[in-house]
Amino acid sequence: MSENKKVDRRDMMKMMAALGLGGLASSATAGPGIGAMIPGKGWVKASGEKASTDGTPLQFIPKGQPDDNPLENELQKYPKCPYCGMSRTKWNHSRHLVQYDDGLVDGTCSIHCLAISLSLNLDRGPKAIYAADFGSDAKIKPLVKVDAATYLIGAKLKGTMTMKSKMAFASAEAAKAVQAKAGGELAKFDDAMRAAYLSMADDTAMIRKKRAMKVKKMMQMKKQG
Numbered sequence: 001m002s003e004n005k006k007v008d009r010r011d012m013m014k015m016m017a018a019l020g021l022g023g024l025a026s027s028a029t030a031g032p033g034i035g036a037m038i039p040g041k042g043w044v045k046a047s048g049e050k051a052s053t054d055g056t057p058l059q060f061i062p063k064g065q066p067d068d069n070p071l072e073n074e075l076q077k078y079p080k081c082p083y084c085g086m087s088r089t090k091w092n093h094s095r096h097l098v099q100y101d102d103g104l105v106d107g108t109c110s111i112h113c114l115a116i117s118l119s120l121n122l123d124r125g126p127k128a129i130y131a132a133d134f135g136s137d138a139k140i141k142p143l144v145k146v147d148a149a150t151y152l153i154g155a156k157l158k159g160t161m162t163m164k165s166k167m168a169f170a171s172a173e174a175a176k177a178v179q180a181k182a183g184g185e186l187a188k189f190d191d192a193m194r195a196a197y198l199s200m201a202d203d204t205a206m207i208r209k210k211r212a213m214k215v216k217k218m219m220q221m222k223k224q225g
Helices: 003-018 111-120 172-180 189-198 198-224
Strands: 036-038 042-044 094-099 105-108 126-132 144-146 150-154 165-169 185-187
Touching: 094 111, 105 111, 111 126, 111 189, 111 198, 126 185, 150 172, 150 189, 165 172, 172 185, 185 189, 189 198
Parallel strands: none
Antiparallel strands: 036 042, 094 105, 094 126, 126 144, 150 165, 150 185
């Protein structure tokens, strides 16, 4: 195999890892030390070492320190979703934030990634969970506790990380007003979480397909350049 082909394949693997597609490649092709693109840290190489608490290497990002005031400067402290890397400012209308009972906090882009966080933190109880108020006219939607929120599921609204949107509203009246125009079903947080888990398989397949297409486009641009 030529050196150029080796470099091309290495570049492909790095891009696939950065886009969350490392699992689609065989271990024989990937080789050790590929690493991953960690939100806020950039490219991080895999050490090859595995601790007793590790799952997939580099998958579980350190959570940082406990945060007693998670809503204070929230977007500055938690700018990117730790599970997909998306900007929480750009996707502020669908973002969620969970504070666990030990004070650790996950700020996610969506209820889809919140579901991932809750699955990975089974031994931590949620102390408080917040969602963006989609009904607010503010440029950056304020966060409200999900216990008091009304969700609109399956409306003709663009979903974040999902084909079936699940948006939260501080006001039930505001949710009903959007429902009258965009359809969907009104629900509570538990129902929205259940819908998020039930759609996880289809949503994950959709995300992988989109990211695979992005990798292909990047490789084509690399060849042309």
